[in-house]
Amino acid sequence: MASVAFHTLGCKVNHYETEAIWQLFQQNGYEKKDFESIADVYVINTCTVTNTGDKKSRQIIRRAVRKNPDAVICVTGCYAQTSPAEIMDIPGVDIVVGTQDRTRMLEYIDQFNRDRSPINAVGNIMKARVYEELDVPAFTDRTRASLKIQEGCNNFCTFCIIPWARGLMRSRDPKDVIKQAHQLVGAGYKEIVLTGIHTGGYGEDMKDYSLAKLLVELEEVPGLKRIRISSIEASQITDEVIEVVNNSNKIVRHLHIPLQSGSDTVLKRMRRKYTMEFFAERLDRLKEALPGLAVTSDVIVGFPGETEEEFQETFDFIASHKFSELHVFPYSKRTGTPAARMEDQVDEDVKNERVHKLIELSTQLAKEYASQFEGEVLEVIPEDRDDQEAGYYIGYTDNYLKVKFFSNEDMIGKLVRVKIAKAGYPVNVGEFVRVMEDEMHEIAVNS
Ligand code: SF4
Missing domain, CATH: 2.40.50 (OB fold (Dihydrolipoamide Acetyltransferase, E2P))
Structure with a gap:
């Protein structure tokens, strides 16, 4: 029996897709092996969100080549999509597939075994207009199941490379989403986390359908106990979404709403599509409709040109709006993005100091949030x-x-x-x- 070993770098979407790729191998009679053992095929699902993601991806690829120089080395994912030539140059790499056509991976392996010549199967992701269906009926070692509902992003924030790796917004057919939700409940999962690259944008590319409508349909899936949305932008929290969350017995009392900065001037440089006034209004509306709601967020500290005053605005906004937890990231230059070329890059020491201040604030807010529930x-x-x-x-x-x-x-x-x-x-x-x-x-x- 042929064997395959996987290594996944990066986010939930990549982990989800590795599971989907494993399904394809399993259906073709492969057995799965640990990445550290000798396998016939190694699949490395790469990440490119930071320059470190690229570096780590390259290290893992080399490790697989060293493990078994006779194996077929197949590299996929975001870094594969943005830099296929760089990956093909790594000695021992046989096949590169980007963020689409994963269903053809086994075909490429057969082709490689026949011809023994390297295959670069990366196409132009910006031309992709349709969501590529990949089935994941169950997960290995997980109690929380991810369910991918969309792909790509149209926002092009100045710090982010992801639209170039994932292409433009494509929503998954609601029928397929519901079908997979049934399958996952059938496999024993109680909670489903709706996942994507720009998850809350679901439906923006569809006529007469929306995230709110999908949530209503998911509510009807028998046996499903919890629906969590992995991330939603403030602009996507429409009154309709608030109403659906309010009327639901299954959508959890938790939303992850990326803030990135609490300063309008920084947001503008980031090319984020909201003002702080708008963000605050959405938060107030949400908290009024859903008391006890946990709101978590991501913040980037030390974006190019971030002044002490701009950082203070972010700090004050977070403190007054009582987020329940923050993920704080020091800004790191991502080659190929407009922000990496901006002048006034912030000193590392200043970034670190600001990161610490926000982490401290996050810990304090998280404790405050949790203490409301003591005894409940x-x-x-x-x-x-x-x-x-x-x-x-x-x-x-x-x-x-x-x-x-x-x-x-x-x-x-x-x-x-x-x-x-x-x-x-x-x-x-x-x-x-x-x-x-x-x-x-x-x-x-x-x-
Ligand atoms: S919204 Fe911005 S940060 Fe998020 S994936 Fe799209 S471009 Fe990147």
Whole structure:
């Protein structure tokens, strides 16, 4: 039996797509091996979001070539899409496939085995207009399933290379989304995370359909307990979306809304499509409609030209709008983007200092957010054992509080009720209350 080994770099979408590629190999009789063992084919799914992503991708490719010089080395993903020639130049690389035509990978492998000549199968992604359907009926080792609903992005923010790696916005056919949701529930998943490159933009390229409509349809999928949207831009939080979230029993009380900066002048240089006034209005509207909502966000610190005042505006905005957690990134130059060529690049020391200030703020806000729920009973889906304390398991509430509590292996992937005994960050300590009725009979794990 032929064998294949995978290595995935980068984001959720890449991980999702590696699962899809694995399905193709599995259907063709391959067995999966660990990346560190000897396999017949190595697939490296690369990332290009930062220059470091490129470098790491190259290291992993070389590692696979060293492992088994006779193997077929197949490189795919974002870095493969943007820089195929650079990858073809790495000795030992046999096939390069970008972010489309993944379904043809096995064909290319056959072709390579026949002709023994390297294949560069990367096409012009900017011409792609249709979402490429890739099936993922189940995931390896996961309790939370991702469901990819769209591809590409039309925004071209000045710091971001992604539209060049993924092409323009393409939404997945709602029928395929719903079909996959049914499959995932059938495979035992309770929670689905809607994923994409610009997830909240779903439907913008479609007539008479929208993210709100898709959410309404997903609500009807029997057995599905939680729907999480991996990321949504402020401009995509329409009144209709707020209403749908408000009326839903399944969409979680958590939204991830990228802020990037809290200063209008920086946002303009980033070519982001909102002002702080607009962002604030959306947040207020959301919090009014959905009390207790957790709002997480991404922030880039030290964007070219960011002054102390502009940073302070970001800091103050975050502090006053009480985000429940931030992902803070120091700006790093991405070759090929307009921002990398901007003058007034910010000094690394200044960036670091600002990053620390925001991380501190994030920790404080996260603690404040979690403390509101101390004493409350919330629903948690345990995902893993706690590696610090025996008998404890870790999972997330719908509003994205990480909770550890005494439990047992049978609970993994089930929806259980847990009392937040001691709020904290990054982990809250909970006490098991009971399994939800339709999951199984009550089990007293503490007895
Ligand atoms: S919205 Fe901006 S940051 Fe996000 S993928 Fe598109 S271009 Fe990149």
